[in-house]
Amino acid sequence: MAYHLALHQNDYKGYYNSNTDEIITTPITCTATNTPILSNGAKIVWADVDPVTGSILPDDIERKITKNTKAVTMVHWGGNPCEIEKINKIASEAGIKTVEDGAHSMGMEYKGKKFGNHSDYSMNSLQAIKHLTSVDGGLLWIKNEKDFERAKLLRWYGIDRTIREGIDLRCEIDVPEAGYKFHMNDVCAVIGNENLKHLDEILTKHRDNAKFYDEAFKNHKSITVVPENPDGKSSYWLYTIHINNRDELMAKLKELNIMSSKVHARNDTHSMFKEFKTELPGVESFNRTHLCIPVGWWVTKEQREYIAEQVIKYAK
Ligand SMILES: Cc1ncc(COP(=O)(O)O)c(C=O)c1O
Secondary structure, eight states: OHHHHHHTSSOHHHHTTOSSOEEEEOSSSOHHHHHHHHHTTOEEEEOOBOTTTOOBOHHHHHHHOOTTEEEEEEEOGGGOOOOHHHHHHHHHHHTOEEEEEETTOTTOEETTEETTSSSSEEEEEOOTTSSSOSSSOEEEEESSHHHHHHHHHHTBTTOOOOOOTTOOHHHHSOOOSOOOBOOOOHHHHHHHHHHHTTHHHHHHHHHHHHHHHHHHHTTOTTOEEOOOOTTEEOOOSSEEEEOTTHHHHHHHHHHTTOOOBOOSOOGGGSGGGGGGOOOOHHHHHHHHHEEEEOOSTTOOHHHHHHHHHHHHHHOO
C-alpha cells in the first residue's frame, strides 16, 4: 500500500499510468518492493548497493535523479538501517518522496528513533515468517496527516467509515477516489495483537544470536560479516555473511541439516524488469557472495554454536 500512496501523493490522475514517472529503487530485495512500480505504470531506475551491507547507495540515488523522478525506495536488508538521513536529505532537496521497505525491520532503530519516524512512508510486514506475525498483513507508517487520512480511505474502497448519526455510509456518501481492499480482518488483528506482547523477547533473541555470530566470526579472514549500521540498531531478521565459496558452503550446510539461504534473487534479472537493466557492480558483488544463516528466536545456544563451528570449518 505504501507504494500506491507514494505514487499518488498529489494528483491521482497526474500520477497514475504515466509513461514517464521514475522510481529509484534497489534490486536487492523481494519482488514485492518493485512490482507495485510496474503496476502503477512507472519506470524503474535501479540504484547500486553497498557490496557488503546491500544497502542502496545515496550517491548513486543522487546521480540518477531526473525531472521525472517521483520517489526513492530503500530496503533495510535483514533489518539493518540504510543511510536514511542522507537519502532523505537528497530526496527532499529534489522535492521527491521516500519510501522505506521495512519488511525485515520491525523494531529497527536509527539515530535514536524507532522505525517509522524517518521517511514519508514506511512499511512493516506482518507476514507469517516475520518477527511479528498476524498470519498475514502489514503496517504502514505515514508522516503527513493529509496522506494518513487519505490512506484510511484508500484502505477500504475509498469509503469514509466515520460513523455519523443518521447517515448510512454505504449509501449516502460520495466516494471521490477509487480505493482498494487492504484492511486487515479482525481474526488477523487479534493474532497480531497477541503476538505483539512477545515482540521485545523475540527481538532480544534475534539480536543476541547475531552478537554471538559477530564474536564467533570476527577473526576469520574467509568470512566477512555484514556490520550493523553504527547509527542504528538492526532488528536482525537476517544474519548475513559473505564468503567466496558461498554455493559450496550452502550445499555443505544442507548436508548437515543447517538451513542457509540467499533469501531473495536480485530483482533486475527477472524478465519483467528487463527493460530497466543497467550496470550495478555493488549488486553483482553482494549477490555473488552473500549468505544468510539461522538467527531467529528459535535458534538455541547449542544450535548457534554448532552452526558457527560448521560455517568456520567450511568457509573458504
Ligand atoms: C524486503 C521485502 N519487502 C516486502 C516483502 C513483502 O511483504 P508481505 O509478504 O508482507 O507483503 C517481503 C517479504 O518477505 C520482503 O522481504
